[in-house]
Amino acid sequence: MSDLSNKVAFVANADSAIGRACVSSLASAGAKVCVAGAAAQGADLAVDVNSGDSDAWDSAFNICIETLGSLDVLVIPTSATSATSIEETSFQDFVSSHRSMAVPAFLAQNRGILAMRTSGPGGAVVHVIPAAARSGLDGAVAACAASAGILFSSKSAALECAKAKDGIVVNAVLVGPVAGEPPLPYPEHVTAVPPQAVADAVLFYATDGAVYMSGMDLPVDGGFLAG
Amino acid sequence: MTHVKKTDQLSGKVILITGGTSGLGRWTTLVTAAQGATVVYSGRNAEGAAETDRRLEAAGLKAECLPHDVTNEEDWRRVVDTVVERHGQLDGLVNNSGVSRLKSMDQMSLDDLEFLLSVNVDGMFLGTQHAFRVMKARGGSIVNISALNALRGSPNSTGYGMAKAGTTHLARAAAKEGQRYGIRANAVHPGVLFEDGDKASPGAIALFGEEGAQKFVQFNIDTTPLGRLGHPRDIGTAVAFLLSDAARHVSGAAVCVDGGRMAGEYMHHGIKSQK
Numbered sequence: 001m002s003d004l005s006n007k008v009a010f011v012a013n014a015d016s017a018i019g020r021a022c023v024s025s026l027a028s029a030g031a032k033v034c035v036a037g038a039a040a041q042g043a044d045l046a047v048d049v050n051s052g053d054s055d056a057w058d059s060a061f062n063i064c065i066e067t068l069g070s071l072d073v074l075v076i077p078t079s080a081t082s083a084t085s086i087e088e089t090s091f092q093d094f095v096s097s098h099r100s101m102a103v104p105a106f107l108a109q110n111r112g113i114l115a116m117r118t119s120g121p122g123g124a125v126v127h128v129i130p131a132a133a134r135s136g137l138d139g140a141v142a143a144c145a146a147s148a149g150i151l152f153s154s155k156s157a158a159l160e161c162a163k164a165k166d167g168i169v170v171n172a173v174l175v176g177p178v179a180g181e182p183p184l185p186y187p188e189h190v191t192a193v194p195p196q197a198v199a200d201a202v203l204f205y206a207t208d209g210a211v212y213m214s215g216m217d218l219p220v221d222g223g224f225l226a227g
Numbered sequence: 228m229t230h231v232k233k234t235d236q237l238s239g240k241v242i243l244i245t246g247g248t249s250g251l252g253r254w255t256t257l258v259t260a261a262q263g264a265t266v267v268y269s270g271r272n273a274e275g276a277a278e279t280d281r282r283l284e285a286a287g288l289k290a291e292c293l294p295h296d297v298t299n300e301e302d303w304r305r306v307v308d309t310v311v312e313r314h315g316q317l318d319g320l321v322n323n324s325g326v327s328r329l330k331s332m333d334q335m336s337l338d339d340l341e342f343l344l345s346v347n348v349d350g351m352f353l354g355t356q357h358a359f360r361v362m363k364a365r366g367g368s369i370v371n372i373s374a375l376n377a378l379r380g381s382p383n384s385t386g387y388g389m390a391k392a393g394t395t396h397l398a399r400a401a402a403k404e405g406q407r408y409g410i411r412a413n414a415v416h417p418g419v420l421f422e423d424g425d426k427a428s429p430g431a432i433a434l435f436g437e438e439g440a441q442k443f444v445q446f447n448i449d450t451t452p453l454g455r456l457g458h459p460r461d462i463g464t465a466v467a468f469l470l471s472d473a474a475r476h477v478s479g480a481a482v483c484v485d486g487g488r489m490a491g492e493y494m495h496h497g498i499k500s501q502k
Contacts, residue, residue, distance in 0.1 A: 155490040162452030162487050169453075169487075193476045200473035212418070212461035214453060215490020219480050223406055226399040226479020 004206065005030030009073035012049075012108040014040045017180030018077040018128050021195035025203050031073065034064040036108075044068060051104035058139045071119045071204045077128040078105045078150055080143045080184045084096060094142045101146035102153075107130075109157055113168055120159040122167030126205045127154050128198060131138050131174040131221045132184055139185040151217060158215030169214035171205045173198060174209035176221035231261035231286055231460065236471045238263030241314040243306070245297050245354065246324035247290070250370060250458045251417065253282065258463035259470065262290040267310050269295030269414075297324045297350030309358040314354065319470040320358040322351040322394070323372045329383040329434065335340040340386040347390035348397070355401050359410060364412030366409025367468045371398045375485055395481055402479030411478040413469045418485030419447040421456040439442070452487030481502055 009026040013019045014035035027033050027042035039046035045067050047060040065071050081100040082093060107123060116123040132140055133147035151172055158170040177183060177192040201220045204210055219225045242259050246252035247268020256268045256279060268290055270276060276292045283290055293309060296302045310317050328339050328348045346477045351371050358369055377391035393413060401412035404442045421428070428439030435443050448456060468474055483489045 158487050158490045159452050162454065162490075165454060197473075197476040200475075201477065204468045204473060210465070210484075212453065212457045212486050213465070213484050214484050214487035216485075216487075218477065218482060220474075220476045222476050223402040223478040224412075226402045 003030055004073070005073040007031045008032045008034065008064065008068045008070040009075065009206065010061065010071055011040070011043075012035070012036045012051075012074070012076045012104065013079060014038075014043070014046075016077050016079045018079070018198050019075075019180060019194045021199035022075045022077065022128075022202050025196070025199035026073065026075070026206065029207075030033070030202060032068045034068055035061055051107070052099055054107055058109045058115070059109035061163060062111055065115060065119045071112070071116050072123050074108070074116065074123065075127070075128070075202055075206070075213070076105050076108045076112075076124045078130070078131070078147070080140070080147075080182045082128050082142050083140045083182075083184050084142065085139045086141055089142050094145070097142035098146050098149070101143065101155075102149045105150045106153055109153065111171070113157060113161060113170075115168075116168055117166050123169075124206050124210070125154070125168065125170040126173040126202050127151070127170075128202065129172050129174055130184055130221060131176050131225055133172075133174055134217070134225055137185050143184055154217075155215040162214060169211065170199070171213055171215070172217040173201045173205070173219050173224065174219045174221060176219075176224045186224065191222050193220055196212065231257045231288075233261045234263065234475065236262040237319075237467060240318040240470065241263045241310060242319035242321065242470060243310050244268045244321040244323055245295060245350070246270050247279055248272040249423070250319070251420065251462055252323040253279045254362045254459035255323060255466050256290050256426065256465040257282060257286060257288065257321075258460060260290050260484060261286065261355070262471075264358075264466050264470070265314055266290035266467055267293060267314070269293045270324070271296055271305055297354065298345050300353050303357045303443045307361055311361050315328050317358060317361050317367060317368070320354055321370045321372065321466055321470070322354045324350055324371060325374075325394075327452050329387065330385075331383050332385055340389070340484075340495050342392070343390040347387075348373060348393040349396055349433060350467055351394050355412070359405065359408070360370075362410050363408045364494050368474070369398070369405075369410065369412040370466050370469050371395070371412070371414045372466075373398075373416050373417065373481070375416050375483070375488060377414070378416060378481065378483075378489060385395060396460070397479075406478070411474070413477060413480045415462060415465055415469070415480060416464040416481060416483045416489070417462045417487060418457045418483075418488050420459050420462070447472045450488065451485070452490060455486065457484060457486055
């Protein structure tokens with residue numbers, strides 16, 4: 001079992017299926033957990049964040065650090081919010097799926113890294129992003145764009161943290177269809193992954209075992225991205 | 228020093244690791260044994276095996292060694308059958324044995340290329356095939372140790388890069404074909420590794436001379452975003468994760484444990500400053 005005792009984890013989008021599984025895994029591994037969302041089971045603290053508001057994220061991370069003493073692991077699961085074709089996607093729809101997917105992930109990552117730097121040495125940021133970040137899907141123009149945006153922002157953040165020598169590593173888990181998450185138009189033969197399997201991969205990144213990995217994306221997709 | 232964290236992540240699993248007689252294979256043997264697996268490692272070097280055994284013993288661990296030439300199909304049959312006879316199953320195979328020969332385009336001969344392909348590609352192909360033979364009944368996990376050269380071009384590594392690209396692709400293909408049997412396959416791409424501080428390895432010294440080797444080490448530190456070389460234990464830990472049930476839906480992945488080298492343009496800055 002991975003050991004995260006004495007660590008504080010923050011889970012964004014904690015009301016999602018993946019978020020809930022991560023909260024329970026992180027808590028089982030001994031971490032104190034703060035969630036953005038309603039109090040997910042096993043969490044020590046819940047904060048309310050208007051996810052498009054930079055100040056709200058700052059305040060959420062501050063409350064986490066003040067109350068639980070630190071910020072060591074930040075998990076940012078992004079759920080797909082649209083699965084529409086070119087014809088169905090108005091400019092407004094495109095913008096709104098960025099607002100609901102990419103913007104909260106960017107803000108949580110960026111404000112989270114800054115907060116992590118104030119709370120002590122090192123840390124692990126783990127994004128969970130639809131595999132649409134690395135594969136086109138027929139009928140998901142906006143979700144693919146937003147997912148890819150988050151993935152490459154995470155790689156950029158990994159390089160920036162490395163250069164700053166702040167000890168923070170930034171990685172991503174890429175997921176295919178996940179039970180309980182909003183669906184994307186994956187090919188029919190791609191089987192759904194249980195949220196717990198995603199949480200297990202998140203836990204791998206969150207522990208000291210992955211200290212030499214940064215800017216890496218790990219597919220938990222049953223082989224979908226392999227071809 | 229041999230520090231490995233003991234867990235039960237791999238308890239109940241029987242794992243075969245090729246090239247466990249040196250470097251990365253030795254550390255993967257140590258890490259997987261420390262995580263509770265029944266480990267058989269193979270190799271050709273008796274002195275190396277003695278050192279692996281010594282490290283295992285120092286850490287209070289055990290693993291069995293079998294002599295093994297990975298380019299020989301009969302050897303593969305014997306080694307895989309022996310593991311199954313003695314331990315009842317094979318849950319994990321780490322195709323680790325590999326060779327490197329760095330030469331410029333005009334220096335590299337067809338013999339060099341064939342040598343690189345035979346160990347790096349033929350060996351892993353045979354391993355995958357024989358693992359499939361015994362894993363089909365109950366599933367399993369195969370991990371190919373590849374290299375960053377498989378994912379990007381670099382000077383003096385035409386043959387090595389071609390061969391390692393083959394090992395990465397072999398894992399992808401095996402992932403697709405293995406899906407129906409519950410067999411997973413992944414490739415791991417280590418960054419530049421060290422075991423003994425940031426000192427140049429004997430291999431690098433033989434290639435570049437004492438001073439050149441130290442420059443080579445510094446160059447690799449400068450071009451690694453995290454600013455340090457990797458330890459073989461870091462790679463072994465990622466391999467252990469891929470072998471474990473925690474990675475039960477991870478297949479066909481190209482996993483980089485590289486200090487962030489593949490994250491972006493960082494390494495090119497280093498190359499520029501080297502000129």
